[in-house]
Amino acid sequence: MDREKQKRAPIYEALEAFKKKRVVPFDVPGHKRGRGNPELVQLLGEKCVSLDVNSMKPLDNLCHPVSVIKEAEELAAEAFGAAGAYLMVGGTTSAVQTMILSVCRAGDKIILPRNVHKSVINAMVLCGAVPVYVNPDVNQKLGISLGMEVDKVRQAIEDNPDAVAVFVNNPTYYGICSDIKTIVELAHARGMKVLADEAHGTHLYFGKNLPVSAMEAGADLAAVSMHKSGGSLTQSSLLLLNKGVNADYVRQIINLTQTTSASYLLLSSLDISRRNLALRGEESFGKVVDMAEYARSEINSIGGYYAYGKELVNGNSVFDYDVTKLSVYTRDIGLAGIEVYDLLRDEYDIQIEFGDISNILAYISIGDRIQDIERLVGALADIERLYKKDSTGLLSGEYISPKVVMSPQKAFYSDKISLPVEKSSGRVCAEFVMCYPPGIPILAPGEMITDDIVEYIMYAKEKGCSMQGTEDPAVEHLMVLANI
Template identity: 65%
Template sequence: MNLTQNNAPVYEALKKHMRNRVVRLDVPGHKGGRMNKELRDFLGVDCLKCDVNSMKPLDNLCHPVSVIKDAEMLAAEAFGAKHAFFIVNGTTAAVQTMIFTSCKAGDKIIMPRNVHRSAINALVVCGAIPVYVNPGTNKQLGIPLGMSVKDVEKAIKENPDAKAVLVNNPTYYGICSDIKSIVKLAHEHGMLVLADEAHGTHLYFGEGLPCSAMAAGADMAAVSIHKTGGSLTQSSLLLCADTVSEGYVRQIINLTQTTSGSYLLMVSLDLARKNLALNGKELFKKAVDYADYAREEINKIGGYYAFGRELENGDDIFAFDSTKLSVHTRAMGLAGVEVYDILRDDYDIQIEFGDIGNILAIVSAGDRELEIERFISALSEIKRLYSKDPSGMFDHEYINPIVEIPPQQAFYSEKKSVPIEESNGMICGEFVMCYPPGIPILAPGEKITSDILNYIAYCKEKGCFLTGTEDLEINNINVVVNS
């Protein structure tokens, strides 16, 4: 059978399986929902019937030989990769697989410090050593940017034994580094390029958007299809070029990925890929149009700054992802997280996140014009009701880290718990981060400074959701003994 992008092999196999009326003497124990009628009625009978176990007609995610293999082949073709792997442990698993594939204990990896926690978690597990490239910082917006090519080149020349360079493409805010130039540099020095494209699915299908990692020649890319591609939450793709071994990557995935792959997640990846391959250009044009319209209207309100491609400077803001509706709020005296809370509590509008100076709304073709208008109107009313003098507000959210010892060594060292306000000058033994976006304020092995402590206190005061510490109240922090 000749497969095309019109096919969806997992979906087609599941439909055939459902028609067979197979007697369910395997797991899952809910038996198509009959064991738990409340769950069946809530999620729908078809959903529960599709929640099945691996079997010969449906293939096996750990070692695919039929329909999953076909679906992954079609995904690779659609995304311009040599290989694609279905990931059901979230893009966290894809990011960690990239690092585990390219690095062993003691190996160096060059990366921006504003990476997602999943990347630093990978270092804790495998023992690789980070060489951080501090991102640029926009003084007006206070946000971390991309990596400058000259800073990456400096890191490569100073660490010629590094195994890989990791690139955010794009950042949470929509900022892209010059990934093509970074790929060229890294490959000239024998290093792999890994791309965290958790927020970049649309780069593969939209027109006029920044370059995707595979198009730039990267070796591996972790792509959150569920974020902007239309699949179910926790489903993702890992894309690879022919520079890495398909079999070895599969072995690495199978170290941590579940042996009970969810067919609900896999069929959503299969159908999302089909939809993107056939309709992606049109879908992402609609998303850009919505975001561009909202940017223009929000900037008419005053007080807010919905930033876009005007920021591009050919360096640490090499390109901007115009599907991202990022809005600066600090100029009207409100932290982004305060606007986030007001939107949800008073206007029933749930946006992606708010930090100390900005908010991010995720816009897709699944939105409606009325909802975009409602968001714009709510921001206008919030400005009228809540704006105040911005003096005394934090003007930046990124603080350059001081790395004293590697993350793995710090995390597994002897530690003691101390009141966080008494930890100045000590070495952190755990994570502290605001979630979302999940970029660590402190990572294991980094020196705790007064600037960082002031920032954490400010985040607490403004209502940011802080995570990562053993103490769920974030009153105490684990520090390395004898630090």
Template identity: 70%
Template sequence: MDVKRQRRAPILEALEEYKEMRIVPFDVPGHKRGKGNRELTEFLGEKCLTIDVNSMKPLDNLCHPISVIKEAEALAADAFGAKHAFLMVGGTTSAVQSMIMVACKRGDKIIMPRNVHKSAINALVVCGAVPVYVNPGINKEVGIPLGMSYEDVKKAILENPDAKAVMVNNPTYYGICSPLKAITELAHEHGMLVLADEAHGTHFYFNDNLPASAMSVGADMASVSMHKTGGSLTQSSLLLINNDVSKGYVRQIINLTQTTSASYLLMSSLDISRRNLALHGKEIFDNVIRMVEYARDEINKIGGYYAFGRELINGDTVFDFDVTKLSVHTREVGLAGIEVYDLLRDEYGIQIEFGDIGNILAIVSVGDNLLAIDRLVSSISEIKRLYAKEDITMMLDHEYIDPEVVMTPQDAFYAPKTSVPIKESCGAVSSEFVMCYPPGIPILAPGERITQDILDYIEYAKDKGCSLTGTQDIDIKNINIVTQL
């Protein structure tokens, strides 16, 4: 990485120069630098509205960058150790879908863990690729899906030698990492691309005490959520490419779905945040690691909770663990994770990332401090004191259910369908998703058989207050099922 070059922020610099030019706007957006919407200007600030501008010659164009955006992308590639980086303004959802659509066409196979984010399966609905799911390992103690076993990936590759790519979560929502380097080498031996969903792995690129990044082990593409742990604005992301992946073709695929009106607020936030991480990332994440390790130790002293960490590493399905993830198992205090999540928000004014059936996750990153960590730990302790339940026999004893895949996601999504009460759907094939969001990992995806275990899980999640999404019926009382297999 060229540290001297990384001090540049070309999009920011171009916007500052543009503001000094005092150009009279007769283009979009219609608020005309905030003058046409005073209420919005007062809420967001004049400084913000004056840089909410349209693509133009001095500011370049994200669809076909030739100047400042091109330079910003080159700097991002240098910072992340990639052949090229694309600024993404549709979130990591857009980046994940773009890399799948680069690797696969209709009918092509892609090997992926079943606990992928819904954006990956949505990409299959759009492009018609065929998933070969590798079921992740399971940790029954904390009830979470783990990473993919090397042997399971090898088996999938040998049984599907025509697959075009292997997709890997690096890490999962809970901080679990698969053996990415070994999987990458294996996939390449068989002529397959390796795609990494690094929505929660931005920080891997800037600290040697964290798991290996996708680019460092030779993966071909990676989608990176700069806004999650890197400090940029929500919805801003990066798509990284490596090896012989065609930069021009990737740009074409991105432009199929990405807006032609890219936000300069988002792009400048990527530019500024990349510079900050490139210059100060190591010390930033050294501090984050210290804070989370402190929180993990303090929470484990409370009793009843289990803030898990590197002790889960087994060299395979948990090849490594992201120690910046503050994942806490809650069932031993008789509370579902979603119940602790709700209590933290409603009673203590603390918003964590998510709570599921058995765990909570707090994201700690560039903007946190020890005072906030202490408040979180003390609130978790008080929740145990005030709300713990002795009877935990009714707690559901699993978090991940192996799916029975009957049809491809695209075929099921577009198949003739009918809506039935979800309680009466056992045995049918789903035409849509059901998921808790966050984290957005489907309980049920299009093309999968609906089983009683799945229905029990959905009902339990509803009872505990999980936010369920995915079906046409917003109340999740009915579900679309395939009527012609």
């Protein structure tokens, strides 16, 4: 990586030059540098609103970049050790869907774990790909899915030689990593592409002694959430390409769904954040690791909680662990993760990333300070002392592997009827049901609803999880196939 080149931020520089020219706007956006919307200026600031501009020759165009955006993408590719990179303004959802739409056509099989983000299954609804799930093992105590085991992936590849791709989470929301390097070797030996969801793995490209990144492991495409651990604005992301991928075709796929009015606030934030990571990422993520390990140690010393880490590594279903993730098991203090999440926010003014049935996740990144960690640890100690109760009656195990009856696309577009959740067991689901975050569907279109899944949905609602995906906003009814 050329550090001198990485000091450039071409989109940021072009915006600065543009601002100095005081160009009179007879183009969109209609707020005209904020003059038409003073409340927006008051909220966001004059500088921010004045840079909310439209594509034009000096600022390039994201759909077909030829100058400053093209240069920014080339710098991003170099910084991440990729053959190519695309700036994405539709979030990592857009990047994930581009990966799948780039390699899968209607009827094509894709091998993947079931604990994927909803964007993956949404992509299959759009293109008609057929999932072949490698159901990962579950840590029964923690109630979380682990990584894909190499032997199970090998078997899935042998059983489905016509599959076009293998999809890997690197890492999962909870920090679990599969052996992506070996999975790449197995897939490539059969001519299959490897797609990596690195929504939670930006730092793997810059930190020391962290799990291997997808590009380094040889994956063909990787979706990277720069806005999560990389410091850019929400909704900004990168799509990375390795050698041997048709970059021009991928751009065409991006342009099928991505906006033609890309936000320069998002684009410049990607440009500036890439420069920041290229120049200071190793140092920054070294501090993140130290803070996360310190927090883990302090939380485990409270008693009752279990902040898990590298001790989970077994070389197979947990091939490696991302120690920047501060995942904490809460059920031993008699509280579901979502209950601890609510208490932290409502009683202590601390907003963590999410709580599920058994765990909480506090996201630690380049913007955190040690005093914030101390405040979180103190609040958790307080909650343990004040709210601890008997854990009898808490539902154990967060993840239930659903049975797939038909493709997500076929189920989503089939005739359907609405049934009360408690009367839906035995039917085939025709929509999504999930707690968000993390956005991993409890049910997806085409999956069989069982008594266990109904119980889990009712329990998650009762505990206060944010339920999404259903046509019914109250999640009291589910859409199921009419004829099955």
